[in-house]
Structures are given as structure tokens and as C-alpha cells.
Amino acid sequence: MHNPFDILNQPISQRMITGLAKICTALRSQAWQGAESQGLSPTQGRILALLQSETETGMRLSAIAAGLATTPATASDAVSSLVKKGLVSRDRAADDRRAISIRLTPEGLHQAKQAASWPDFLLDAVEAxxxxxxxxxxxxxxxxxxxxxxxxxxxxxxxxxxxxxxxxxxxxxxxxxxxxxxxxxxxxxxxxxxxxxxxxxxxxxxxxxx
Ligand code: SF4
Structure with missing residues (x-):
């Protein structure tokens, strides 16, 4: 059994990390539910939400991988699936014809707005x-x-x-x-x-x- 005084002496920094981990768990759970309802994987949904801020120029695969803190291979697989679903396109980048830019299609933009709202369940808690x-x-x-x-x-x-x-x-x-x-x-x-x-x-x- 824990000594209650040890528990009371636990540093606030440690308890903040515990609290952040609980919020992360809730975010992950919500992302799975949101992704499932849209027929996406959580990674695909995050890519759509990321591309929403770059609708004009699109993004390079390396920037998407960096934005998701994932490997280029994982990002590439998810982008390929999104291309098959008609939610993103791969085009020549306007500023470098040798580079490929990944952009949302109109349907992709619609889905991206939904994916970007997955964390909105936290709004009531934050507004409290x-x-x-x-x-x-x-x-x-x-x-x-x-x-x-x-x-x-x-x-x-x-x-x-x-x-x-x-x-x-x-x-x-x-x-x-x-x-x-x-x-x-x-x-x-x-x-x-x-x-x-x-x-x-x-x-x-x-x-x-x-
Ligand atoms: S990120 Fe830079 S440009 Fe944008 S509001 Fe802040 S200081 Fe200004």
C-alpha cells in the first residue's frame, strides 16, 4: 500500500504529465471514432486536417511526414489511400516542376473540415x-x-x-x-x-x- 504522504508529495509537474496523458487518451479515442465514421484511418484524417491550412499551394510529402511526426513511408501509404479515395491529388508543384505537391480535392476539403473538428469535444471543458x-x-x-x-x-x-x-x-x-x-x-x-x-x-x- 502506498504511503499517503508520498502521494501528497508527488510533484505537480508529475501530476500535470498524468493529466496531459489522460487528455491525449481522450483525443486518440475521439480520433478513432471520428476516423471510423468517415471511413478513414486516424493518420489519413490528420493529413486531411493538415492540408486544410495549405489549400492553395498544397504540401510536399516530406512536410506532411514532418507535420505528423511520422516516417515518409507511413505518410506515403496514407496519401496513396487518400488519392484512391479521391480526397487528395498529386500534382507538379508550382514553384518546382520536379517536385510533387499534395492537395485536397473538393471532397477532400469537405472531409478535412470534419476531421479538423475531431478535437472539438474538448471545447466545453476548456470553456469551463x-x-x-x-x-x-x-x-x-x-x-x-x-x-x-x-x-x-x-x-x-x-x-x-x-x-x-x-x-x-x-x-x-x-x-x-x-x-x-x-x-x-x-x-x-x-x-x-x-x-x-x-x-x-x-x-x-x-x-x-x-
Ligand atoms: S506568428 Fe509571427 S506573423 Fe504571425 S502573428 Fe505571430 S508574430 Fe505575427
């Missing part, structure tokens, strides 16, 4: 937090994501914290202390972006989508 709790939670999430990106544990996303245009804490206003040099406007922690199409890497000037 007060606006202040949401802001603190969100800021913590962005910091965790940034750290995991720096450790190469998750795919690089187009977030403000890694953006060339991001100027943190340049204003005294606690509600809007940051500045986006692209749109030349102040903004607060609540407005930090995790998937901004205009993101430019602060490290090498690249856009993770390309």
Missing part, C-alpha cells in the same frame, strides 16, 4: 475555465510546445514564440505586452498564434509549411 485561467493555461501550453520543438520531440509549428516578427514584452500594458512586426500591432498572451500562415522562422527565416 475562466478567461484568466484560459490565458495562463494557454501561455503554459505554448511554452511547453516551444520547449518540445527545441528538443525535436514534436514537429515545428508556426507559432509566435518562434517567429521572426515576434517582439515579446515591449509594452507595459499587461493585457497586450507583445508586438507583431508583420502587422505592426500589439497583442497579449491570449492572442499568441500556434499556426500562423505568415510565420517566419526566427532561426533560419523559413516557413514550416513550405
Amino acid at each position: 475555465l475562466s478567461p484568466e485561467e484560459q490565458t495562463v493555461f494557454f501561455k503554459g501550453l505554448t511554452t511547453i510546445i516551444q520547449t518540445l520543438q527545441e528538443l525535436n520531440k514534436i514537429p515545428v509549428s508556426k507559432m509566435c514564440l518562434t517567429c521572426h516578427y515576434f517582439a515579446p514584452h515591449v509594452y507595459d500594458d499587461p493585457r497586450r505586452p507583445h508586438h507583431c512586426n508583420l502587422v505592426n500591432a500589439p497583442f497579449g498572451d491570449r492572442d499568441l498564434r500556434l499556426d500562423c500562415p505568415e510565420h517566419l522562422s526566427a532561426i533560419d527565416g523559413s516557413n514550416p509549411a513550405s
